[in-house]
Amino acid sequence: MSKAKRNAEKVVTATWPPKGFDGQTHYADLLKALLPAMLILTAGAVLLVGMH
Secondary structure (H helix, E strand, O other), X not given: OOHHHHHHHHOOOOOOXXXXXXXXXOHHHHHHHHHHHHXXXXXXXXXXXXXX
16 A cells, blocks of 8 residues: 555544634625625726727
């Protein structure tokens, strides 16, 4: 058996929710986070179209 395979068998994956996670998606917070990026992309698209 290869060394990589032996090491892979030893790997244990543990997952848990981050501290303070209440199990709900907060869409208002998500939109607030995405708004600046959307504004930047929109401004870039307007500038590119304007240069054409």
